[in-house]
Amino acid sequence: MNPEKVDLESLPYTEYIREILNPEEIFDKPEPLKGIRVLDIGTLIFGPMVATYLAEFGAEVIHVEMPGRGDTMRPLTPFADFYKNLAAGFEATNNSKYHITIDMRTPEGKDLIYRLAKRSDVIVENYRPGTVDRWGIGYRQLSKINPRLIYISMSGFGQWGPFTFRPSYDAVAQAVSGLIETTGFPDAIPLKAGAWIGDFYGALMGAFAVMVALYWRENTGEGQYIDHPQAENLMRNMDWTWIYIGLTGKNRERYGNRDVAIVPSDIVRAKDGYVAIAAFNEDEFRGLCEAMGRFDIFEKYTNIEERLKEENQAVIYKVLHEWAREKSVAELEELAEKFGFAAAKVMSAKDQYEDDHWRARKSVWIYEDPIWGELAEVAPVPKLSETPGRIKWTARPVGIDNEHVFIRLLGMSQEELEELYKKGVIGKWDENIPFACPPPDWDGKSGIFFP
């Protein structure tokens, strides 16, 4: 971006792109959602993560939790293994937010929500349908206070319909959408995704839906309500499943790692690990067959229609597996580079974390958090050249930003706050619940924004 430094026009392409997306210059650039305030009153992942995606692009997100214990997500960490009181799951679900507490079931708590809603652009919630309406802080109530408000409800099955009041989790959505039954091998068991993808990815699509509403609001000044169902989102992402069932009347089965619509495309066992391989167009398929030393296969199945026939798929996949078994992961990746087909190691979080390419892209975002010290996140995903996303800090202790928000934003007095603390309407972390607390080695000051 600095014309004295480099002549952008003369740079090779990827270096030019590196200059305009330079990870070291992210904080020198503006934030696209600055000025958008999001009230994140939900819990666990499906609601709060919507707000996180917006926070990463500069929205001011206020995460509201219960006094004392905080969000139900706070203890979610693998094997009950915390990092200085911080749960990995809670960390991944919340960054760059302000953490306050309000007991929303009390009249005083409700009043605080009204005051915040009046000053907010977006509200995100993910309680069971009808709950916030019953509490008096639903869209019907809050849109009267603030007609510009965009109010999104994230739920398993949406706000109406036969399944509306069923309880739901990520795994329920995976199960009822059919995703689980399409994953795994036909002669073993159906498999849940090894991550809460219905939550983390569903929340992204919630953030997209909010952006659509924000864009529209610039035309009319009007907010609106959005009903975002988790299971339907997974179904939306199941490519040809529904049109196939509609046309053939047949079920979509589990095909293991094989793709029955792109041949070949599979995960193979190499000598020292697992590798995904794919080659669909003619050049790629020729390259793969040359690498395998099986030009006969190329000649026989050059035609894509031939390759997609069920009986031919079996032949091609057998050849592929037998060949790959004798190679190492590195050899397969090199051959792919040379012959122009796709091959990539099945990567663990360690592989990703240590990958030079991801590091050079700052896709693994290592940073100094003011409270917890050095941490790593997966960076904001779309990389924007003029208004890039960024991670400022991670999830914070329960109620730590009460003063920052209630005094600086709402202009409340210390006396008012003391009264609310006394009544238990707001509160800080409960000292007896480690995952609600700052780290044990905390100095009592670092990372407090106000006072």
Added chain:
Amino acid sequence: MGDKMAEDVKDVNQVPWDEWAKEHCDPFKASRKPEALEDVVVLDLSYGNFAGLYASSLLAEYGAKVIRIEPPGGDISRKMTPFGLKLKDTGLAYIVEGRNKYHITLNLETEEGREVLRELVEKADVLIETYKPGYMDSLGVGYRQLKKINPGLIYCAIYSYGHFGPKAKSNRPDYDVVNQAMGGIAWTTGIPEEYEEYPEHARVPTKLGPWLGWYVGGGFAAFGIMVALYWKRFTGEGQFIDVSEPEAMAKVTNYYVQYYHAKKKVINRVANFDPAVFVYTLVKAKDGMAFMAGFSDVNFYALTEIIGRPDLREKYPTIKERLTPENWPVVLHEIEKWTSERTQQEIIQATLDYKGEGTCVAGEVWTPKQTFEQENWWLRGGLRKIRDPDYGEVVVQGVVAKHEKTPGRIKWVCRPVGADNEYIYKEMLGYGKARLEELKSKGVI
């Protein structure tokens, strides 16, 4: 101020909430309402990549004018279809993502074709492409050239390795399976090696069945484009967006990178368990599989009450014991003594009938065909049967989010290769029949 607001909100209509929601967010009333993105023009140059196609579908659902630009022979994505099944000349997967898009052809390998593209770019807000990094640039129609023609252009490039970094110059193409592999989801999905009751070939890292390695990338691309469009509204400024699908996949693959950094420990595949939540697993039912959850102390209480096994609470009193991997198969075995005697429906009913403390959640594991048969999706427009003039009657997934005032919609399902050449080239660039004939004879369209 607080009291006044409390007064205001009291006055809400007493219609039950779900009825209100249906009345205001019914997708079947969408055609009576405005479209949020109706002033946005998108050029989608995706080739052989459903991340790009899905991103432009999302924009098209909300009213953007999406112009699909294919080479004269058509996008190879039209051939990616289960067992070669096609309608007319187009594969099933492509038909699903052809929605609301104008389909034109243009040969970028000719200078005249590139000149036509430049003319279109002048009138566009967004361009999406999925070629290898540098391909468009080498043709003189990359971001650095096109932004001079149109400084408001949002140029979104999608590729497995992204457009910068040491591997961005890779010669390897972008496919769903490699995105799932690099994205970390394949590593953590599947049956562990040591579960010997399953066949060996099934005890491997496993990809998700559908093309989530593409779709998730496409979702992030569409989100990035919306953020950039919002910024453009205030500044008129366009920008470059780089989306790598494996990075997108890693972003939705829980906390695994965070945990590795903090603890230097890798989360491996755990079949249908969950490293951070137990009970939260699939169980065998009489008629298939079901999902059951009861994790926190109070919810585990509920679960053990329902299955009549208070002894399990004494043995596994806190989440510490319940998150010890060695205990998972043991507890599961105990739970299955109860579930395997019951149908999915009976299990679910038992959790719904429970009136004590805590909540135990259960749900059916359906095959796609069973899912297809549930009335719920058809009532909510999650699945739609559409009669399309080009492709006949087809079932496709509908619009997910239900916006109250600017609902998304499906106007048509797909179009054949080049079907909108005449309309789009006339409407946007003023080309008449003679000009189109000329371009056609030169192989440009």
